Amino acid sequence: MKYAKGILALVVLVALAIGIYFYWQHQARYPSTDDAYVQANIITIAPEITGRVTAVNVVENQLVAAGDVLFTLDDTVFANAVQQAEQQVQSLQKTGEALAQQVVAATAQVTSATAAKQVADEQAARTQTLLGQGNASQVQGDDDTAAAVQAAAALDSAQSGLAQANADVIANQDDVVAAQAQLNTAQLALDHATVKAPVAGWIANLTLRPGSVVAAYQPQFALVDAGDWWVDANFAETDLPRIVAGLPVSIEVDMLPGVTLTGKVASLGIGSGSSFSLLPAQNASSNWVKVTQRFAVRVTLDEPVQGLRVGASANATVDTTAAPVAP
Template sequence: MKGLKLVVIVLVLVAIGGGLWWYWRYSTLYPSTQDAYVQAHVVTVTAEVTGKVTAVHVTENQRVTAGDPLFDLDDTVYKNAVTQAQAQVEAASEAMGSYTKQIEAASALLESATIANDAAQSQLGRVQRLFNDGSAAQASLDQARSAAAQTESGLRAAQAQQAQARAALVANRDTLVSAQAALQTAQLNLDRTKVTSPVDGWVSNITLREGTVVTAYAPLFSMVDNGEWWVDANFKETDLPRITEGQPVTITIDMLPGTTLTGKVGSIGRGSGSTFALLPAENASGNWVKVTQRFPVRIELGSTDPGLRVGASTSVRVDTTGSTN
């Protein structure tokens, strides 16, 4: 009887030892953690211009697609700015035609003055030669000199007029460019009074109401982007040597019983969670106790949204036995 009891005890101890060894081996090959949470990009919605809210088109937790209207702002001031800018552009455009005609007139006047000056200079040269030969009187020479001086003065005046017309055209061209830029800015601000969804996702934490005056770029509410989902899992530092990028991962989600997702290790954090905390832990030398640190491991999900929620608790298990992808 005693021998039978001894055999039973030995078998029980062997079973317990075998079970412990199997659990240790399984934990080594398949490191897991329950310190893991579903994540997605959260986009902060703001207005890009200041104004009073005239309409809100969405409600809390509403699903929207990119480009769907979210809310509108009073656009009266911005419409007036567009009208004013359009008037400035039209005025500058009309002035361009006027200055172009002035340049054409100044160019014609310059051409006429140049011809007259050339003729007067030629006449002066002939009279000068005749005077030197004694065939022309001093009065004829003086008259030719006076005519040449007048035409030269007229030529300079025509040149100055043409230069002035060209300068005015350049200045007006700058004015037109500035007016066109002001019109584009005014139109852009007018368009921004209609705020649309930047992504596909869900409206979250919205308290915006009609009549509220919002300031440009002030946070108003959030949107959960449905474009990409992942899991941030915090593994013990003793597990990290066996975890590499690309290893397959199995994920179970507490809020979705019976649902199992698959994924792979996307990246491993370069710092522990406490490293980036607002107030990192400081261990005094007198009572220091070694604590196993945890490092964030990003898990890329291999399936699309099965009803996921940001921040949902999950359990993650990494398969370190297979090859990486």
């Protein structure tokens, strides 16, 4: 009997040792952690202008599409600013059209004055020739010379007028550009009176109500991005040497029993969680107990499923026997 009990005890010990060995082998090949949490991009929704809320178009936990109107602000002041800026632009454009006509007229005057000067110069030259031959009077010569001088002065005046007309056109163009910039700014402010969803997602922490006065860039609520989900799994530092980017990962989320998600290792944390805490642990004493540190491993999900919630607890297991695939 004693012999049989000894054999039984030996068998149990051997079986236990074998079980421990295979468990250790499994853990070495498939490191896992239950210190994992579902994460998503959480976008802060804030207006880009200050104003009074006239309507809130969403409710808490509502799923919205990109571009959906979330809430609107009183746009009376901004609409008036746009109207005034549009009128200013239109007025300057009409002025520009009139100045363009003045350039046309000034150009015609220069053309006419140029031709008149040429005629006057030729006449003065002929008179001087005749005067030298004794075939013209001195009075005629003086008159034709004076006419040529007047024609030259008229051409100078016409050219100055054309230069001023061109300068006025350029100045008007600058004014139009400035006015258009003011119009664009006013239109942008008016557009910002309607706050839209930047991405598809779920509304969270909504307390905004019509009638509230909100300040520019002051957060009002959050939008959980529906298109980008991942799991932050905190693995023991002894597991990290076997974990590399691209390895497949299976994830079991506590709130989704029976559902196994798949993903890939995207990256490994550069520091332990305690390293980034407000008061990092300082083990400078001689009697401290060494604690295995944990490092966050970012796991991208292949196909997020309905029912995921940000912050949900999960179990993550990495298959270190597989070939890494680009995440």
